[in-house]
Every structure is written in structure tokens, then in C-alpha cells.
Amino acid sequence: MTAKHPKFLNKLKKKPLLPLFFNEDLVVCHNIVDACLANGLEVVEFVDRGASSKKNFSIIKKSLKTDGSIQFGVGSIKTVEDAIEFIDLGADFIVSPFMDKKVGKVCKKNQVPWVPGCGTLSEMIKAVKYGAELVKLFPGSVYGPNFISSVLAPCPSLRIMPTGGVTTEIGNIKRWMNAGAYCLGMGSKLFPKELVSSKHSDRLKNHIDDVVKKLESVR
DSSP, X not given: OOOSXXXXXXXXXXXXXXXXXXXXXXXXXXXXXXXXXXXXXXXXEEEOOSTTHHHHHHHHHHHSOSSSSSEEEEEOOOSHHHHHHHHHXXXXXXXXXXXXXXXXXXXXXXXOOEEOEEOSXXXXXXXHHTTOSSEEETTHHHHOHHHHHHHHTTOTTOOEEEBSSOOSOXXXXXXXXXXXXXXXXXXXXXXXXXXXXXXXXXXXXXXXXXXXXXXXXXX
């Protein structure tokens, strides 16, 4: 598997954690992104969920550096139309909960990394055929780390990111990484509700720093 999007993949290889979040409050969104960047996490996924998604995504994207050093993408993309709209808004990558080759084709045409959700080895191989260089094992809690090590045995070139079932506990992180995960997708566990408000920005940064250090300790 030859990487066509080295910046996206290399950043995840260096810091194998993909933070994903959604919040209606734009101030909270900025606090979350700032906390991620402060901890060296330069690939961040904004989840398309809610009426304000496109507006908030666009505002945050425009506030970030334009040199490509920060990869700000969008997740939960389920239709070609939404993929096109977010790509037009500047999405650096597209994540989907399932594999739809039509979405993959749109991403390939626009040279935007596509990360589809897959639940079988056959789906993963098809996703790669349609242009995915990283696939999302979703929901990870259903399959577990053994699924990754099992599919990597016959297909070691696959890059797999479990999402759902990934926690901040070092034992959980270690099991996923030791199984061969390329990186980990983490949402609510990385952004506890009690820490995402603006008055707890320092505590959120410290919480993310703790998770990053745990991840680095098991690599």
C-alpha cells in the first residue's frame, strides 16, 4: 500500500491519536481544538452532527493555519452531498461510519483522504481498492483488539484505526496498540463533559496530555 496522503498519515503515525468531537457551542469547539493542538495533536476530526455543524466547522477551519500543518477533517459523513459540501468548506479528510464507494470516489477525485468504517476484512480490502489508506474499525467495542491482529496476519499492509471502545485507560490503549492499530480514534473519553467548558480549559489540556503520555509509553 503506497501512501498518497503522507502528511495525514505521517502525523497520525507520529501521534497515533485522532481526537473526534462535536459541540454546538463554538467557544467550546475552539477550546477543544486549542487543547488538542497544545498537546501536539495536529489531526482533529469534527463530527457532522447537528444543525450548526457546517457553520461551526467552517469558522474553526478558517481560524487555523493554512499551510497544511494542521489537518482538520470531518466525521460521520454518510452521503456524497455532505462529503462534497465539507470538502468545499476545506475539510482535510473525510471519515464515514460505513463504507460507501461513492463517497470514496468523491474523496479520491478531490485528493482528500477517506477513512471509511469497516466491520469485516472483505470490507477493508474493498475500501483500500476504492482509495482508502486508513480504515476505521467501527464499532471497536464490538470487535475488540484481537480482530485487528487477526486481519493483519494475512493482510499486514492494512492501516486500521479502532473507534468506539477506545478508552483513556492505559491497559485499553496498550491492548489496541499491541494488536497493531495504526492509530486510535477517541471521542467522549478524551473530552469529558465536565472538562470541555471554557472555565476548565487548562484541566482539559492536562487530561489530553495525560492520555498522550500513556499512548507514548506503550509504543
